[in-house]
Amino acid sequence: MRHQGIPRVVGKWFIPPILLFALYVQFHGDFGPGGGFQAGVIFAAAVVLYTLIFGLQATKQIVKPRIIEILVALGVLLYAGTGLVSLFLGYNFLDYTALDPAAPPHGQHLGIFLVELGVGITVAAVMIAIFFGFAGRRRLR
Amino acid sequence: MIDMHLPILLIVVPLVSAPLCVLLRQKTLVWAFASLVCVASLGMASMLLIRVLEEGVISYAIGGWIAPWGIEYRVDTINAFVLLLVSIIAAVLMFFALPSVADEISGKQHYLFYTAYLLCFTGLMGIAITGDAFNVFVFLEISSLSSYTLIALGRDRRALTASYQYLIMGTLGATFIVIGIGLMYMMTGTLNMFDLSERLPAMFETRTAMVAFAFLTVGMLIKLAMFPMHMWLPNAYCYAPSLVTAFLAATATKVSIYVFLRFTFTVWGTEFVFEKLNLDAFLIPLSLIGIYVASLSAIYQTNVKRLLAYSSVAQIGYMMLGIGFVSVTGLTGGIVHLFNHALMKAALFLSVGSAVLRLGSSDLADWKGLGRRMPVTMAAFVLAGLSLIGVPLTVGFISKWYLILAALEAGWWPIALLALLSSLLAVIYVWRVVEVAYFQKADDDSNVQEAPLMMQISMWILTGATLYFGIQTDLTVSVAQRAAGLLLGVTP
Amino acid sequence: MISVGLFNYWACMVLMMIGLYTAIARPNLIKKLIGLSIFQVSVFLLYISIGKVSGGTAPILAEGIVVYSNPLPHVLILTAIVVGIATLSLGLALVVRIGEAYDTIEEDKIIEQDLVND
Numbered sequence: 001m002r003h004q005g006i007p008r009v010v011g012k013w014f015i016p017p018i019l020l021f022a023l024y025v026q027f028h029g030d031f032g033p034g035g036g037f038q039a040g041v042i043f044a045a046a047v048v049l050y051t052l053i054f055g056l057q058a059t060k061q062i063v064k065p066r067i068i069e070i071l072v073a074l075g076v077l078l079y080a081g082t083g084l085v086s087l088f089l090g091y092n093f094l095d096y097t098a099l100d101p102a103a104p105p106h107g108q109h110l111g112i113f114l115v116e117l118g119v120g121i122t123v124a125a126v127m128i129a130i131f132f133g134f135a136g137r138r139r140l141r
Numbered sequence: 142m143i144d145m146h147l148p149i150l151l152i153v154v155p156l157v158s159a160p161l162c163v164l165l166r167q168k169t170l171v172w173a174f175a176s177l178v179c180v181a182s183l184g185m186a187s188m189l190l191i192r193v194l195e196e197g198v199i200s201y202a203i204g205g206w207i208a209p210w211g212i213e214y215r216v217d218t219i220n221a222f223v224l225l226l227v228s229i230i231a232a233v234l235m236f237f238a239l240p241s242v243a244d245e246i247s248g249k250q251h252y253l254f255y256t257a258y259l260l261c262f263t264g265l266m267g268i269a270i271t272g273d274a275f276n277v278f279v280f281l282e283i284s285s286l287s288s289y290t291l292i293a294l295g296r297d298r299r300a301l302t303a304s305y306q307y308l309i310m311g312t313l314g315a316t317f318i319v320i321g322i323g324l325m326y327m328m329t330g331t332l333n334m335f336d337l338s339e340r341l342p343a344m345f346e347t348r349t350a351m352v353a354f355a356f357l358t359v360g361m362l363i364k365l366a367m368f369p370m371h372m373w374l375p376n377a378y379c380y381a382p383s384l385v386t387a388f389l390a391a392t393a394t395k396v397s398i399y400v401f402l403r404f405t406f407t408v409w410g411t412e413f414v415f416e417k418l419n420l421d422a423f424l425i426p427l428s429l430i431g432i433y434v435a436s437l438s439a440i441y442q443t444n445v446k447r448l449l450a451y452s453s454v455a456q457i458g459y460m461m462l463g464i465g466f467v468s469v470t471g472l473t474g475g476i477v478h479l480f481n482h483a484l485m486k487a488a489l490f491l492s493v494g495s496a497v498l499r500l501g502s503s504d505l506a507d508w509k510g511l512g513r514r515m516p517v518t519m520a521a522f523v524l525a526g527l528s529l530i531g532v533p534l535t536v537g538f539i540s541k542w543y544l545i546l547a548a549l550e551a552g553w554w555p556i557a558l559l560a561l562l563s564s565l566l567a568v569i570y571v572w573r574v575v576e577v578a579y580f581q582k583a584d585d586d587s588n589v590q591e592a593p594l595m596m597q598i599s600m601w602i603l604t605g606a607t608l609y610f611g612i613q614t615d616l617t618v619s620v621a622q623r624a625a626g627l628l629l630g631v632t633p
Numbered sequence: 634m635i636s637v638g639l640f641n642y643w644a645c646m647v648l649m650m651i652g653l654y655t656a657i658a659r660p661n662l663i664k665k666l667i668g669l670s671i672f673q674v675s676v677f678l679l680y681i682s683i684g685k686v687s688g689g690t691a692p693i694l695a696e697g698i699v700v701y702s703n704p705l706p707h708v709l710i711l712t713a714i715v716v717g718i719a720t721l722s723l724g725l726a727l728v729v730r731i732g733e734a735y736d737t738i739e740e741d742k743i744i745e746q747d748l749v750n751d
Contacts, residue, residue, distance in 0.1 A: 032693060037711060073160030080157045093149040095205035123715075130722045137729055275709050282716045289723055298734035302743055305727045309656060312669055312720050319676055319713060326706070327683045 011053040018046040026120045030109060036116040040123025047128050056135050065132055068125045075122025082114045147192070148201040148214040151185050151224065152267050154178060159259040168251045172242070175255040176235040179228065179262070186228040186266075190221040194620070200272070208272065209333035215272030219476070219624035223269040223399045226480055230391045230487055231262045237491055237599035238384050240592075244498050245382045246294055254294065258388070261287035265396045274322045274332045274408070277400060278315060281364070284396075285311045288389055292381040303376035310373040314363030321357030324349055325408075338408050345413050354418070357404055365397035367461060368431025371454045378450035379503075383494025386446065390453055391487035395479050398460055402476075405464075406628040415467050424465035429559055432458035436566035440573065445493050446503040448570055449486065452529060455563070456482045459544060462560065466547045472625035474543030477617050481528070481536035481610065488525035488603035492518045495592030495600065505574065510583030512575075518592050519578050521604045526571035528607045531564050535611040539618065641682045648675035660740040662731065666724045673717045680706040680713070 026039035051059040086098035096111025097104045158178040162171045193199055193216055201214040208215075216224075238258075246254050264284025268277055289311070293304035326332055328349055329340040344350045359370075366374040374394075378386050405414045414420045432455045439451035456478070463475025495518045496511060497503050512519045528535035541564065548557035592600070610617050648671055655668025684706035692704040732738050735746055 033691070037715065069163060073163040076160040077157060080153055083153065084157070087146055087149070087153075092201070092205045093146065093153065093203055097205060133726065134729065137733075275712075279712055279716070282720070286716075286719055286723060289727070293727055293730070298731075299747060301727055301731045301734060302747070305662065305724065305731060308720065308724050308727065309665060309669060313653070313656065313672070316673055316676055320679065323676065323680050323683060323706075 007053050011049055015046050015050055018049070019043060022046065022124075026116065027113075029116050030112060036119025036121075037123055040120045040125075041127055043120070043124040044127030044131070047124075048131050051131070051135065056132070060132070063128060065129070068129050068132070071121055071125035072129060075118045075120070075125060078118030078121065079115050080118075082111060082118070086111070144188075144192075146201070147185055147189050148199060148216055148270055149203065151182060151189065151228075152214075152263060152270060154185070155182055155259045155263040155266065159256045159263065162252050162256045162259065166252050168243075168248065169239075171252045171255045172235075172239055175259055176232075176238075178259065179232040179235050182262070182266070183225075183228040183232040186221070186224045189216060190225050190620075193218055193221040194623075209331050209336035212276050213272040213333055213335075214270050215335065216270060217624075218620060218627055219402065220269045220399065222476070222480070222620050222624055223396060224266060226483055227262070227265050227269065227392045227396065230388065230483060233599050233602050234384060234388055234487070234491075235599075236595045236602075237387070237494065239595050241382070241384045241494055241498060241596065245296060245384075250294070254291070257287040257290045258385075260284075261291060261388070265392050268396050269399055272334050274325065274334055274337065275319075276332075278319050278322060281315055281318070281400075284393065285315065288385070288393060291385040291389075292377050294385070295380040295382050297380045299376070300380035303373075303380045307373045307377045310363055310370075314360045314370075317356045317360030317363070319360075321353045321355075321360060324353035324356065328353070334403065334408050338410060341409060342413070345417065350413075351418070354409060354414070358401075358420070361397060361401045361404065365394050365401060365461075366454055366457055368427050368434065368454065368458060371431070371435070371457075374454055375447055375450040378453065378490075379444060379447040383490065383497055386450075387487045387490035387494060390450070390490055391483040394453070394457055395483050398457070398464075398475075398479055402464065402472075402628060411467060411629065421465045421467055424461055425556065428458040428462040428465060429556065429563075431455065432462070432560075432563045433566070436563060436570065439570040440566065442570075443505050444503055445496075445505055445508065445574055446490070448505075448574070449489055449493065452567065452570060453482075453486060455567075456486070456529075459540070459560070462556075463540075463544050463547060466551055467629070468547055468550060469622065469625045469629060469631065470543055470550055471547035472628060473618065473621045474540055474547055476621040476624055477543060478540035480617055480621070481540050481607070484536060484603055484610065485525045485528040485607045488521060488600060488607060489529070491596065491600045491603065492522040492525070495596045498592060498596070499589050505577055508574065508577050509581040510578070511589075512579035514583065514589040515591050517597060518600065521597075521600045522578075523575060524604050525607055526575070528611065530567045530571055533611075534608070536607045536617075537611075539611060539614050543618075641678060645675045645678040645682065648672075648678065662728045662738045662740060663725075665740075666721060666728065669724070670717065670721055673713070673720075677710045677713060677717075680710045 022039045022043035025034040025042060026036065029035035029039070047059065047063055083094040086095045087093050089098040091098035094111070096108045098107065099110045100107035155178055158174065162175060165171050165174060189199070199216045200208065202208060203212045203214065206212070242251060242254055261284050264280045264287065267280030268284065271277055271280060289304050289308045292307060293301055322332070325337060325341070328344045328347070329337055331337055331340060341350070363370045378390055381389065405420070435451045435454035435458065439448050439455065442448035442451060460475045460478050460482070463471045463478060465471070493503055496508065496515060499515060500507050528537040531537040531541040541560065544560055545557045548554065548560065652668045652670070652672025652675055656665050656672055659665050659668060684703040686700060686702045689700040689702040690698055692701040728738055731743070735743050737743060
């Protein structure tokens with residue numbers, strides 16, 4: 001669709017707000033509806049839209065498949081790592097109180113923030129990876 | 142500290158290692174790391190079993206949320222036993238993995254292979270350890286999704302269709318299980334298994350209870366490949382890479398049987414399942430038919446892997462038969478067979494895997510004269526095959542002994558006779574392979590090397606175990622007896 | 634008369650049967666996966682119906698509201714949705730590979746090709 005004016009212009013206008021909205025959904029998740037799953041998918045949707053307009057090659061220069069692969073792993077590690085930190089501090093796995101024993105609500109807040117961030121990173125990266133995986137295939141006859 | 146957090150570490154360590162494999166990438170490094178993780182898990186699982194035998198039930202509240210509100214990991218004798226079994230197999234297979242994966246998987250995919258392997262391992266361990274009904278589903282899907290991927294890595298293009306078939310059946314089964322769990326939650330408002338077992342009896346008269354149990358049972362029977370729902374299994378085992386076949390054959394269906402035991406005995410209770418709904422009247426005939434049909438199909442197979450896959454379906458029949466007796470002896474037989482069959486089937490599939498490495502085929506026609514060309518591998522095959530038949534001094538004898546004892550105890554001597562006769566079918570299909578390998582001459586004189594040392598280590602540890610536990614039965618039988626007593630609510 | 638209050642359970646059952654039938658009876662591998670997805674979605678609907686408390690609102694603390702819907706089934710279903718996506722994309726990936734290997738995604742033709750090879 002690189003040569004079609006309307007999608008290109010609309011895309012250029014919309015992709016940044018979509019990315020921003022993904023971040024909003026991500027970080028507002030502690031107070032209202034939202035969270036890592038939704039944010040990750042919205043973020044990936046922006047990348048998918050970019051690919052549809054500008055092509056796979058152009059996207060792969062910005063969003064490198066190798067980095068996506070690392071991000072998939074890092075998100076899971078961030079999640080599990082948060083749990084392990086509380087374990088090393090002498091609490092149960094994923095007991096966020098450990099992150100700030102003086103003020104448990106604050107600890108809980110921090111914990112859920114980190115965990116959701118991990119979820120968000122992994123979901124976005126997985127979605128993009130799935131899309132790249134399918135888009136990179138040759139078309140059947 | 143490690144002592145206190147053992148249950149969660151057993152899950153988190155392999156879970157964290159899976160993404161780390163993606164970051165490590167380098168072939169040998171990833172293999173070494175994955176092996177280390179499997180061995181560490183084996184150590185933790187054995188510590189856990191020892192602790193459970195000494196102290197009784199261990200409970201672990203994730204996130205500090207006390208059960209029934211939070212997710213609880215609950216370890217008692219039976220699941221500690223299953224955890225040990227899964228981690229033994231996973232650890233022992235890692236020796237075999239190095240040459241086998243190098244041969245069958247393309248070099249670029251090695252790290253992804255081990256990632257999927259560790260995730261599958263995590264899923265299976267998770268199913269066994271958790272005390273939360275919905276958590277069972279989540280781990281079930283983790284293990285299933287990674288096993289679909291692993292199966293699809295097979296070299297033959299039919300691996301893809303086999304994996305697809307398994308995906309459809311497995312997802313249908315898992316979704317049935319979710320429906321059952323959802324209805325249980327609807328009735329009781331809880332997902333904790335222990336809590337469910339206390340609240341469900343009040344609901345036994347309702348139709349919802351029956352529907353919930355029906356969905357749950359059908360789902361579990363698909364997952365464990367009980368006779369009429371076993372169609373996904375032979376293809377999946379036949380076309381998967383050798384290592385994957387051995388791992389899945391030894392663990393996946395076994396863990397599903399554990400889930401069946403857990404839900405029918407602990408959550409629903411024998412009173413509802415066997416006295417009110419008479420599930421045993423359905424289980425016993427189906428298992429017997431399954432044993433005969435699958436063994437007969439095994440006899441006519443021309444591919445050794447597929448032959449063994451059908452034999453697996455038959456052996457699942459023996460386990461379910463033991464469970465169907467609903468007595469301590471029967472359950473002991475079922476649980477011991479679960480352990481023993483895992484050992485012997487893994488040993489058998491490993492020897493087939495070694496032959497595949499050297500011959501490039503598991504077709505029986507290509508195995509002519511293999512007894513002379515690969516004597517060590519075939520010796521392991523024969524020993525494990527004897528165990529499959531149930532010859533005294535092997536593990537197969539022990540489990541069949543308990544099954545027949547249970548049948549006689551219940552006064553059902555025709556069933557005992559049928560179970561005995563079915564062993565003859567096993568003699569036939571094992572003999573077919575032996576006959577081709579030892580008494581037929583190879584078509585060509587090309588030299589075939591013996592399997593590499595690493596493969597032989599795995600193979601002989603497992604074959605040795607089938608002999609060791611066939612003579613030294615104290616450990617397996619006493620643990621199985623305690624587990625059976627626990628499930629039936631009687632102390633032996 | 635069938636109670637209107639049970640409407641969502643009826644819808645869920647109808648979807649479930651449509652999905653199950655499609656997943657089993659259709660020979661086209663993609664259609665099978667679509668059926669499987671419909672089947673899973675019907676279960677999501679079942680869970681969400683369980684979580685509804687009549688008169689309740691979204692479970693977010695707010696002044697003047699006492700009745701909340703049960704959020705637990707929603708959380709469970711969020712997990713199940715993710716599992717569903719994973720299953721669907723893995724299934725589609727397999728179908729793409731099958732299509733490349735066999736040049737068809739019709740089950741009967743694939744079986745034919747396999748039989749010829751044996």
